Structure formats: structure tokens, C-alpha cells
Amino acid sequence: MISEYYGRRVLVRRDQVAPAGVQVLATIKQQTSEIYCLRCGQVTPKESAALPNGEFYCPRCINLGRVSTLCKFYHVPEPNQFEVTSPLLTWSGKLSPLQASAAKQVKEGMLNHRRQLLWAVTGAGKTEMMFSGIAACLKRGERVAIASPRVDVCLELYPRFKAAFANTDIVLLHGRQELPYHYAQLTICTTHQLLRFYHAFDNLVIDEVDAFPFAANSALFYAAQQATKGDGGQLFLTATPGKYLLKEMRQQRLMVTYLPLRYHGHLLPGIKLHLARKWRKKLGKVLLPPSLVRMMRQTLAANHRFLLFVPHVADLPVVARACHHYFCEAKFTTVHASDEERLAKVQAMRDNDYQFLITTSILERGVTFPEIDVFVLGADDGVFSTAALVQIAGRAGRSLSRPVGHVGFWVAGHSRVVNAAVNQVRYMNNKGRQCQNAMSAL
Amino acid sequence: MQCLLCNRQLRFELTIRDLLLPTKIVKPLICDDCQQSFTPLTGQTTCPGCSRPQEKSVLCLECNKWRNAYPWQLTHHALYRYDDAMKEFIQRYKFAGDYRLRQIFISEFVSAISKSQVDMVVPIPVTEQTMRTRGFNQVEGLISDLPVNRLLKCRDKEKMAQSKKNRRERLASKQPFILTNEAAVRGKRILLVDDIYTTGRTLYHAADLLYQAGAATVISISLAR
Numbered sequence: 001m002i003s004e005y006y007g008r009r010v011l012v013r014r015d016q017v018a019p020a021g022v023q024v025l026a027t028i029k030q031q032t033s034e035i036y037c038l039r040c041g042q043v044t045p046k047e048s049a050a051l052p053n054g055e056f057y058c059p060r061c062i063n064l065g066r067v068s069t070l071c072k073f074y075h076v077p078e079p080n081q082f083e084v085t086s087p088l089l090t091w092s093g094k095l096s097p098l099q100a101s102a103a104k105q106v107k108e109g110m111l112n113h114r115r116q117l118l119w120a121v122t123g124a125g126k127t128e129m130m131f132s133g134i135a136a137c138l139k140r141g142e143r144v145a146i147a148s149p150r151v152d153v154c155l156e157l158y159p160r161f162k163a164a165f166a167n168t169d170i171v172l173l174h175g176r177q178e179l180p181y182h183y184a185q186l187t188i189c190t191t192h193q194l195l196r197f198y199h200a201f202d203n204l205v206i207d208e209v210d211a212f213p214f215a216a217n218s219a220l221f222y223a224a225q226q227a228t229k230g231d232g233g234q235l236f237l238t239a240t241p242g243k244y245l246l247k248e249m250r251q252q253r254l255m256v257t258y259l260p261l262r263y264h265g266h267l268l269p270g271i272k273l274h275l276a277r278k279w280r281k282k283l284g285k286v287l288l289p290p291s292l293v294r295m296m297r298q299t300l301a302a303n304h305r306f307l308l309f310v311p312h313v314a315d316l317p318v319v320a321r322a323c324h325h326y327f328c329e330a331k332f333t334t335v336h337a338s339d340e341e342r343l344a345k346v347q348a349m350r351d352n353d354y355q356f357l358i359t360t361s362i363l364e365r366g367v368t369f370p371e372i373d374v375f376v377l378g379a380d381d382g383v384f385s386t387a388a389l390v391q392i393a394g395r396a397g398r399s400l401s402r403p404v405g406h407v408g409f410w411v412a413g414h415s416r417v418v419n420a421a422v423n424q425v426r427y428m429n430n431k432g433r434q435c436q437n438a439m440s441a442l
Numbered sequence: 443m444q445c446l447l448c449n450r451q452l453r454f455e456l457t458i459r460d461l462l463l464p465t466k467i468v469k470p471l472i473c474d475d476c477q478q479s480f481t482p483l484t485g486q487t488t489c490p491g492c493s494r495p496q497e498k499s500v501l502c503l504e505c506n507k508w509r510n511a512y513p514w515q516l517t518h519h520a521l522y523r524y525d526d527a528m529k530e531f532i533q534r535y536k537f538a539g540d541y542r543l544r545q546i547f548i549s550e551f552v553s554a555i556s557k558s559q560v561d562m563v564v565p566i567p568v569t570e571q572t573m574r575t576r577g578f579n580q581v582e583g584l585i586s587d588l589p590v591n592r593l594l595k596c597r598d599k600e601k602m603a604q605s606k607k608n609r610r611e612r613l614a615s616k617q618p619f620i621l622t623n624e625a626a627v628r629g630k631r632i633l634l635v636d637d638i639y640t641t642g643r644t645l646y647h648a649a650d651l652l653y654q655a656g657a658a659t660v661i662s663i664s665l666a667r
Contacts, residue, residue: 013574013575014574015574048542050541051577051578052575052577052578052579053580055577057541057577058538059540059542062538062539062540066538066539066540068539068577070577072573232555270657386449
């Protein structure tokens with residue numbers, strides 16, 4: 001079927017004869033000592049890309065099927081052959097006034113094919129805010145994609161979009177997808193899969209741009225760029241924009257919409273820094289930083305619960321031993337990514353069976369406990385990125401019943417990464433204050 | 443430097459030995475975890491005919507069947523067990539076509555081959571069709587620059603791969619090879635090289651051709667069993 005080639009680059013053997021109406025594109029550009037992959041845009045030295053007989057392949061994007069000089073691409077320019085059935089938007093939820101104004105801005109940007117960033121704090125309801133914009137684009141017969149670096153985000157988005165756009169054909173693409181590809185107006189896929197497309201989308205949305213493990217690297221933006229039509233629009237959604245997006249913002253190549261307040265209208269809890277010199281060495285003597293112990297006591301005395309983050313799995317037992325020493329009566333446990341009882345322990349924390357959890361950065365996204373405080377011991381360790389630290393801080397103050405919370409980072413010295421996180425929260429809170437003032441003036 | 447298999451950062455430290463002695467410095471290609479996921483067959487009791495791991499060092503049931511089918515017996519040596527880790531490796535190297543991955547086993551495979559006392563090393567060939575799509579012969583990739591005699595050729599331009607058949611179909615498959623130079627084989631000791639030994643069908647076909655042309659002895663080696 002020729003529709004399979006619409007706006008895509010499909011790998012075929014070099015010696016095949018192209019059907020009528022199909023363009024043939026090259027796969028690899030050879031330079032003097034390197035090869036340049038025309039699918040993923042990455043450069044590989046010839047010696048690690050060589051096949052026998054003077055052929056080359058790209059080892060970088062091999063997971064999507066090998067691009068080599070033994071094959072070629074079939075491509076048909078995107079014709080936008082869609083039948084639009086109304087009503088398009090079958091979602092009946094309501095947006096808060098703040099969300100609605102952000103949604104309006106996003107919609108306008110999408111209709112004008114802008115390159116824009118929706119910077120919304122953790123837990124602001126980003127998905128619902130793009131619905132009206134996407135509906136307007138689909139109505140004009142545009143092809144739209146929603147991509148994310150994480151499969152689980154895609155898997156979670158798909159049913160929500162199916163419900164919200166019940167009359168539109170949607171295709172879900174990711175590495176483990178077993179259903180074959182078909183031409184659809186709305187595509188939900190991982191950012192990897194975008195490399196299979198070429199000038200296909202009039203509007204491309206990328207959710208959670210800064211999510212691990214493909215956090216906003218140049219490969220991701222290359223994939224996004226070549227999947228969008230030359231005059232197409234892009235929308236990035238994130239709570240923690242990384243270096244690249246911030247730079248694009250400063251250079252005004254990106255239109256920004258802020259949503260600096262949470263759904264309950266409160267600011268993010270500010271991050272407090274504490275100095276803890278040689279904390280690892282002192283842990284060996286079963287000593288925690290005194291300020292940390294004080295904060296923990298305070299939280300427990302106020303009958304609140306907290307999460308204590310440490311950099312490495314190896315730190316968990318040592319910190320737990322020290323906590324036993326200081327808080328012999330408290331109920332707590334440790335949990336990490338490959339912990340077999342991970343789910344049970346998280347559930348027990350939800351059920352109020354524990355007063356605190358000591359954990360590594362696995363709980364940075366998605367896991368929500370109400371009314372908690374958040375402490376990070378060794379926040380300046382290399383494992384924590386700015387985005388991760390902002391996400392960790394964003395675990396606090398999520399519920400309406402206690403919209404504020406304490407967030408403390410214990411560091412051994414000054415660290416750019418930590419300061420950037422503190423500044424990001426401060427920046428959003430400044431924006432948030434402006435919003436609050438504007439709303440109270442109404 | 444990253445592990446070729448799991449992309450984890452590799453730590454590599456020079457030892458004083460590396461600095462002082464004029465030996466070649468061998469950088470690791472894969473991390474320790476990946477290395478340990480493979481199961482070496484060396485040091486285990488195996489069938490002398492086909493390297494199948496078993497309790498006693500006697501011919502296994504399958505090798506006995508081969509013995510009845512042919513007047514000679516192939517002695518096969520395999521380096522690793524064909525378990526999940528090896529299957530995954532073969533999948534990525536051979537079927538996904540990641541040619542870089544051959545480096546992981548090259549030195550080990552080559553040294554095992556050079557230890558055997560033979561006159562010529564003959565790799566199992568791939569079809570022209572495979573050469574056009576895959577771009578390499580996975581067996582020759584594993585032995586790198588070792589001098590080989592490409593005496594075997596595939597009979598058909600296209601053939602159904604053994605890996606796509608079940609056991610019975612595999613065993614029933616007909617001679618897939620032709621010998622390009624019969625005279626070169628006469629009276630020679632020959633080592634056949636393949637990537638995986640599953641039923642033995644492919645290697646027995648190849649060895650049969652060589653014996654018919656008058657080879658003195660034929661033994662075989664594969665990366666996995």
C-alpha cells in the first residue's frame with residue numbers, strides 16, 4: 001500500500017525497483033573518515049561502521065532496523081489524505097481559568113505553526129491543556145503526532161487520547177509494539193520512532209522532553225526536526241527544561257507559555273540548601289548531619305511524613321543504620337529500583353504504615369504521596385541532574401490539604417547542578433506570584 | 443568508552459604491567475556483567491563429538507545417530523553454550539546486522555582456531571542473497587583476518603535459513619553446498635568453522651562433501667553450542 005510511505009522513510013533493499021510515485025532517498029552520506037546517517041543524523045567513524053566490500057552501516061540507530069549502503073529509503077511526501085469526522089473533541093472535562101488561558105495560547109501557537117514550549121510545574125495537568133489546540137489542527141486536516149522519550153508516557157497517553165478523540169484514527173508506535181503501522185491522522189509514539197518519519201507532521205508535540213533516559217539530547221531534537229514539515233509547528237512540554245531549551249528560549253527561537261501554579265493555586269515549595277561537609281565519612285561513624293536530624297525530628301513531631309533521597313543504592317543501608325540510631329521508634333524502610341518488594345513498600349507508605357522512606361532517585365517521577373516533606377542527602381552527587389532534583393522537590397506540597405512542604409538539600413559544597421535546580425524553582429515561583437497577583441486583582 | 447552490549451560506561455585502568463612491558467594493551471569491549479552472562483563450555487564435561495555439556499565424556503545420543511549415518515565421526519568443539527545471553531548476542535550480531543559486535547569474541551575464537559593442527563580453515567558460507575541484505579558472512583566476521591580457504595559455496599542463490607526451520611525440517615534438509623576446488627582438499631586436514639551448532643546438520647553436510655573429495659580428516663569448531 002502506497003499510504004505506508006506517506007511522510008515516512010521506509011527501508012528497502014538497494015536492488016528493488018521503486019513503484020510509481022515513490023521517491024527514492026539515500027541512506028548514508030560518506031565523508032572522508034566518517035559516515036553520516038541520513039536517518040538519525042549521527043556521525044560514526046568509518047572503522048566502526050564498516051561492513052565487508054566497502055559497504056557501511058549506522059550502528060547508532062540499528063534498533064529501528066539497520067540503515068546501510070545496501071539499502072535505500074522509499075518516501076512519498078505527506079499528502080494529508082484524511083477524512084475529518086466531527087465532533088472531533090469528545091472530551092468533556094473542564095479546565096481551570098489558569099489552565100484555560102495557557103491552553104488558548106498553546107492553541108494559537110499550534111494554529112500558526114510556531115515552535116513553542118509549555119513550561120508547566122509538576123502536576124499542572126498538561127495533557128488536557130493541549131486537547132483544544134490539537135482538535136483545531138485536526139479539523140484543518142493536519143497530521144499531528146504526540147511523542148515522548150519514555151514508553152510508559154506514550155502508553156499512558158494513548159487511552160486518554162483515544163477517549164478524547166474518539167472519532168479520529170490514532171496509531172501508537174513504540175519499540176515493543178506488535179501491531180503493524182498504518183497511516184493515521186494522529187500518531188502517538190516514542191521520540192525514537194520519529195526517525196521513521198520524514199516531513200510528515202504539521203504539528204508535533206513532545207511530552208516530558210527532559211525525561212530520563214533520552215533527556216533532551218541533540219539526537220532527540222534532530223528526530224523532532226526532520227519528522228516535522230518544513231513549515232510545521234512544534235510544542236515541547238516539560239516541568240524542567242534542560243540546557244538546550246533554555247538556550248533556545250533566551251535566543252527567542254521558542255515561544256514560551258508558563259503555567260507556574262499547581263492546580264490548587266499554590267507555589268512550589270522552595271528548596272533550602274544546607275551544608276554537610278564530609279557527610280559520607282561521618283555516616284561511617286553512624287552520624288547524620290545535625291541539621292538533617294533536626295529537620296527530620298521537626299517533620300515527625302508535626303506528624304508529617306517524608307522521603308529521604310540518597311545518591312546510591314549502597315548508601316541506603318548505612319543511612320538506614322544511622323536513622324535507627326537517631327529514631328529508634330520510627331517506622332521506616334529503604335527502597336530502590338531493583339528492590340523486589342518495591343511496589344509493596346511504596347503501597348505501605350501510601351497506607352501510612354511508614355513514617356518515612358529512604359530511597360534512591362526512582363521515586364522522582366510519577367509517585368505521589370500527599371502531605372510529605374522531601375530531603376535529599378548528597379544532592380550534589382553526579383547521579384542527580386537538575387531536572388531530577390526539580391522533580392524530586394516537586395514531590396512535596398502536592399495535595400490541597402497541605403499545599404506547602406519542606407524541601408531540603410544537603411550538599412558537601414557548591415554545585416552548579418543544585419544551584420540551577422534552586423534557581424528554576426525560584427524562577428517559576430516568581431512567575432507564579434505574578435499570576436497570583438493578577439488573579440487576585442481580577 | 444562504552445560496553446558494546448549494554449552501553450554502560452566502561453572503566454579501564456592501566457596497570458603498571460601495561461606501562462612497563464611492551465605488550466599490546468587490550469581494552470575491554472564489554473562490561474564484566476555482560477561478559478559473565480555468557481557460559482563458557484571450557485572446563486565442563488562435554489560430548490567429544492559435539493561439545494554438548496553432559497555428565498560423562500561419552501558420545502551423546504545424537505552423535506551416535508550421526509555415526510550410523512556416516513562412516514566417519516565429526517569432532518566438534520564449541521566455546522560457549524547457546525543460552526539466552528548468546529541467543530541475544532547472535533540476534534543482534536547476525537540478524538540485526540550489528541557488525542561491530544564481532545569484535546567481542548574475535549580474539550578468543552581466533553586463538554582457539556589457531557590451536558588446532560590443521561592444513562586449512564574453511565568457513566561455512568552464506569548465500570548470495572544473504573550477502574546482499576546482511577552485507578557480511580557472520581562466520582568470517584568472527585575470525586577476522588585469519589587466512590581462510592573459501593572452498594564451499596551455497597548451491598542456491600536463495601535458500602531457506604536453517605534458523606527458520608524446526609528440528610525435523612533441519613535434519614531433513616538436503617546438501618546445500620558445493621565444493622569449488624576438489625583437488626585442493628585431497629589428503630588435507632580441514633577445520634570447518636560455523637557460528638552455532640544446533641543439530642549438526644549443516645556441518646555434517648559440509649564435512650561429507652570434503653570427505654568425498656578425499657580430505658584426510660575434518661574437524662569443526664563453532665562459537666556456540
